[in-house]
Amino acid sequence: MRLRLTPRDDSFYELFAAIGRILVDAATVLAQFLGSGQHERAELAERMQELEHAGDDATHAVLRRVNSSFVTPFDREDIYTLASRLDDCLDEMHAAVDLVVIYRVGDLLPGLSDVVQVLVRQAELTAAAMPRLRSPQGLTDYWVEVSRLENQADAVRRRLLGRLFDGSYATLEIMKHKEVVEALDRAADAFEHVAQTVETMALKES
Amino acid sequence: MRLRLTPRDDSFYELFAAIGRILVDAATVLAQFLGSGQHERAELAERMQELEHAGDDATHAVLRRVNSSFVTPFDREDIYTLASRLDDCLDEMHAAVDLVVIYRVGDLLPGLSDVVQVLVRQAELTAAAMPRLRSPQGLTDYWVEVSRLENQADAVRRRLLGRLFDGSYATLEIMKHKEVVEALDRAADAFEHVAQTVETMALKES
Amino acid sequence: MRLRLTPRDDSFYELFAAIGRILVDAATVLAQFLGSGQHERAELAERMQELEHAGDDATHAVLRRVNSSFVTPFDREDIYTLASRLDDCLDEMHAAVDLVVIYRVGDLLPGLSDVVQVLVRQAELTAAAMPRLRSPQGLTDYWVEVSRLENQADAVRRRLLGRLFDGSYATLEIMKHKEVVEALDRAADAFEHVAQTVETMALKES
Numbered sequence: 001m002r003l004r005l006t007p008r009d010d011s012f013y014e015l016f017a018a019i020g021r022i023l024v025d026a027a028t029v030l031a032q033f034l035g036s037g038q039h040e041r042a043e044l045a046e047r048m049q050e051l052e053h054a055g056d057d058a059t060h061a062v063l064r065r066v067n068s069s070f071v072t073p074f075d076r077e078d079i080y081t082l083a084s085r086l087d088d089c090l091d092e093m094h095a096a097v098d099l100v101v102i103y104r105v106g107d108l109l110p111g112l113s114d115v116v117q118v119l120v121r122q123a124e125l126t127a128a129a130m131p132r133l134r135s136p137q138g139l140t141d142y143w144v145e146v147s148r149l150e151n152q153a154d155a156v157r158r159r160l161l162g163r164l165f166d167g168s169y170a171t172l173e174i175m176k177h178k179e180v181v182e183a184l185d186r187a188a189d190a191f192e193h194v195a196q197t198v199e200t201m202a203l204k205e206s
Numbered sequence: 207m208r209l210r211l212t213p214r215d216d217s218f219y220e221l222f223a224a225i226g227r228i229l230v231d232a233a234t235v236l237a238q239f240l241g242s243g244q245h246e247r248a249e250l251a252e253r254m255q256e257l258e259h260a261g262d263d264a265t266h267a268v269l270r271r272v273n274s275s276f277v278t279p280f281d282r283e284d285i286y287t288l289a290s291r292l293d294d295c296l297d298e299m300h301a302a303v304d305l306v307v308i309y310r311v312g313d314l315l316p317g318l319s320d321v322v323q324v325l326v327r328q329a330e331l332t333a334a335a336m337p338r339l340r341s342p343q344g345l346t347d348y349w350v351e352v353s354r355l356e357n358q359a360d361a362v363r364r365r366l367l368g369r370l371f372d373g374s375y376a377t378l379e380i381m382k383h384k385e386v387v388e389a390l391d392r393a394a395d396a397f398e399h400v401a402q403t404v405e406t407m408a409l410k411e412s
Numbered sequence: 413m414r415l416r417l418t419p420r421d422d423s424f425y426e427l428f429a430a431i432g433r434i435l436v437d438a439a440t441v442l443a444q445f446l447g448s449g450q451h452e453r454a455e456l457a458e459r460m461q462e463l464e465h466a467g468d469d470a471t472h473a474v475l476r477r478v479n480s481s482f483v484t485p486f487d488r489e490d491i492y493t494l495a496s497r498l499d500d501c502l503d504e505m506h507a508a509v510d511l512v513v514i515y516r517v518g519d520l521l522p523g524l525s526d527v528v529q530v531l532v533r534q535a536e537l538t539a540a541a542m543p544r545l546r547s548p549q550g551l552t553d554y555w556v557e558v559s560r561l562e563n564q565a566d567a568v569r570r571r572l573l574g575r576l577f578d579g580s581y582a583t584l585e586i587m588k589h590k591e592v593v594e595a596l597d598r599a600a601d602a603f604e605h606v607a608q609t610v611e612t613m614a615l616k617e618s
Binding site (some may be wrong): 161171204 | 475476479489492510514515516581583587588
């Protein structure tokens with residue numbers, strides 16, 4: 001039940017590494033988007049859309065290759081799960097940008113960048129881990145740190161929501177901001193789920 | 207790792223085909239419900255409830271049969287996944303009707319029928335694909351079109367939510383309509399997940 | 413594809429039984445929390461937090477053991493699924509408490525205790541079933557009753573949400589109470605998902 005990616009299957013590492021780089025790009029675009037004025041948002045939202053498509057293409061490439069390669073059914077399940085969870089990270093970062101656009105949110109919630117900084121760091125750690133999947137046992141620091149960052153994102157979310165509901169915001173604004181905060185929180189969760197998948201893969205190897 | 211439904215297992219095709227027909231019925235009831243006045247809603251909601259029960263029964267029949275039949279464990283996982291995702295489609299269409307009833311929503315959001323028309327089409331395509339699971343490779347048109355329809359449903363959802371938050375609705379109404387829109391959107395997603403499952407099954411065969 | 417926990421693997425039963433007891437403790441703390449005044453909430457929320465950590469530790473112990481034990485890959489998938497779904501029950505009960513704290517909800521919604529009583533009963537049934545996983549076929553009464561309780565929780569949820577939206581609550585209060593109700597409802601769903609997992613395991617054995 002191991003993810004034994006033999007030399008012949010090097011392309012899996014490359015594909016996962018490529019997805020990792022897309023995640024770093026997406027987190028960076030997200031940070032720029034949330035820090036930018038109204039007039040720059042459209043362009044950055046379009047860039048995020050392109051990154052989501054690039055991620056979909058990479059995920060499909062993984063799925064096609066896993067079926068054309070000689071890997072055992074169990075490896076396949078792990079590879080499917082990993083690809084699908086990496087895709088979730090991208091989806092949620094895209095969703096956060098999308099909600100700001102759909103709801104025409106004006107000024108963003110102060111403190112939102114604290115969550116985004118966590119996501120940038122999670123994306124960087126994930127991207128650094130992907131090329132090292134060959135020996136997942138050596139990745140303990142990665143999954144411990146990504147999980148710690150998720151806890152940190154959760155603490156920020158609680159602080160932001162507490163502030164949002166303290167009576168100083170109009171209800172409609174609360175509804176909009178709350179959804180953006182929750183999308184970012186799901187992104188942090190998604191990165192943790194990726195790390196848990198890698199941890200499980202490492203456990204199976206050991 | 208293939209869904210090899212041998213002649214002896216014809217009943218699987220029949221069961222999945224039956225679930226496909228239930229989905230078409232449910233999408234039709236949903237369309238009638240959203241187009242009907244208050245006084246017809248109760249009867250249609252009851253009809254939707256019956257369809258959900260029929261779906262549950264069919265899903266259980268699949269699960270019982272998969273365990274009494276000679277299929278490999280891998281086939282089992284695919285059959286479980288497919289049955290479970292078909293059930294999700296029904297659950298979300300039922301949820302949309304249910305939310306309208308629970309929240310006693312008066313006039314429904316203009317444009318809501320645009321999403322429902324997408325669901326009707328997705329249900330029809332799914333029902334037509336189910337009896338052809340024996341050769342899932344021939345179903346490319348099916349999953350491509352269902353995915354395209356999901357993108358269309360998403361565009362409608364964005365338009366509806368944007369309109370809902372443009373300042374002309376009372377907050378309480380926004381909350382209610384938003385949940386109905388989101389349930390319909392999850393139904394469109396669920397149909398896409400079914401199609402992705404069939405695509406994965408086809409990839410494994412190839 | 414059976415969960416064949418041989419004598420050597422008795423520790424699995426013990427670990428699942430331990431998680432079952434944590435769930436009963438959590439449901440009890442939840443009932444106390446929702447019935448308590450503001451000043452007792454902090455202490456009970458902290459107790460819930462501790463139970464969540466204890467659950468995480470037990471889940472990790474299951475995952476480590478499943479990989480060091482001689483169990484087939486199929487058993488592994490079942491054990492992963494069961495552990496993960498038990499964890500979901502705890503997460504949702506914790507989330508309900510957490511939302512009350514974050515939103516500084518004052519008086520709780522009348523009738524909320526009706527859902528919590530269902531959760532307490534589901535937790536007790538789950539805890540009683542865990543040590544009997546060796547013969548899951550004998551657990552029919554368990555999963556039938558947990559599913560019946562989920563339907564009951566759903567009926568309560570519908571009644572509570574209907575009342576919440578009847579015009580007598582301020583919108584901000586509706587938003588807060590609604591999220592607490594939904595977290596409790598997801599907890600009842602999570603218990604049903606555990607029961608469905610056990611049912612599937614029993615079907616595979618038969």
